[in-house]
Amino acid sequence: MPEHQITKVQELVYTTRVESVMAPDVVVLDPSMTMAEVKDVMQKKRISGAPVVEGDRILGIVSMTDVIAAMERGELDSLVTKSMTRDVKTVRKDASVIEVVNQVGRRGYSRLPVVDNDGRLVGIVTAGTMIRGLLHQMDASYHKKEAEKIQTYRASHIFDDIVSDDTSLVLRYIVDDKDFDNAGKASSNIKRSLQRLGMPPPIVRRVAVAVYEAEINLVIHTDVGGEITVDIRKERLRLSAVDHGPGIEDLHQVLQPGFSTAPQWIRDMGFGAGMGLANIKRCSDMMRLLSEPGGGTRLDIIFLVGDNAPGAKQQA
């Protein structure tokens, strides 16, 4: 087995919680049952052991071995409480799977009841459920990674795969005004899309900060919301935030760091410090703000990518 697969299993054993490898539907036995009844339950449910439970409390645990022993002694009519193991080793549902590996693998327990923080029985884990659970996790994380890789590959090659004299990709997002619960959602999606397109991380960061400031401005200052578009070309990215809101009275004033018209409730949320446009300017390679009172506002921001980027030559 190649080394990296061993590490993946080891990692999963430590990072996976017991609750995701346990069987949640536990067959439980009542303390009033006889060993003969226990035997029937085990046969019918095809299990080789089960906890004995009264209310929320685990009284003991019985295995097939206990049933056979009772049978040999001719005590199948005796109560289950006589033959069960009383000292029950349990494991908490938020413990990591390594704990089960230690108990089952090293100490020889066949099954461990799983309990929540209050000690209530929530499941049972055996070597079988554990292995199935881990295999499922491996499969899931593999598929997730592969899918992400393929999507990123496809997206990042779009400019090479599409043949035209000039290819650009335009993303549009609608931003509602005063909808603070969703403020930033467009920016979050734009950031993720750019990452998927394979944009260099420093550019992604600058765009993310700028578009987020612009989106927050739409939420706070327009009465009608607005639209954000991102026009992506191989060598540059243009971001526009357009609204048909009240417009801006004094364009020079709003560009001053610290100037803000945001109301108190916005400031209470940590916004409205008057740094938005300054932040955008700092992040971008070019910024243009067009507005007049009553005529809406348009903010264009340009980022240069690749060889055109101002930082590119310095870094090289």
Add this chain to the structure above:
Amino acid sequence: MNIRELVEILSGRILLENHSLDLEIPRGGAADLMSDVLAFGTEGMVLMTGLTNPQVVRTSEMAGISVIVFVRDKTPAPETIEVAKEAGLTLINTGYTMYEACGRLFQAGLPGRGQVKITDNSW
């Protein structure tokens, strides 16, 4: 300093775990002003803040911040945790004040960003 050490130093509680606790945190910062977060936030940073609304998480996501520490034992609303789940951030809270939380981490060797001027254009 990794996340595990950070939680220990702050006697903190992990509210949402989205990173390995062994993840190295390169530097820290503190702010209640979201524009400050956007101005000095860098990739992988830990942010100390007294605000618990969902926008703190969104802002941090945009600035590339990985871990948020809520000071004075403030617990964020379920909406905030929901946004953090989606954005892949780790959330911690601590009983210390903002000043002391920062002081403890700085003393333990976690650097900040140095001087960040308003007109700073370097990334």
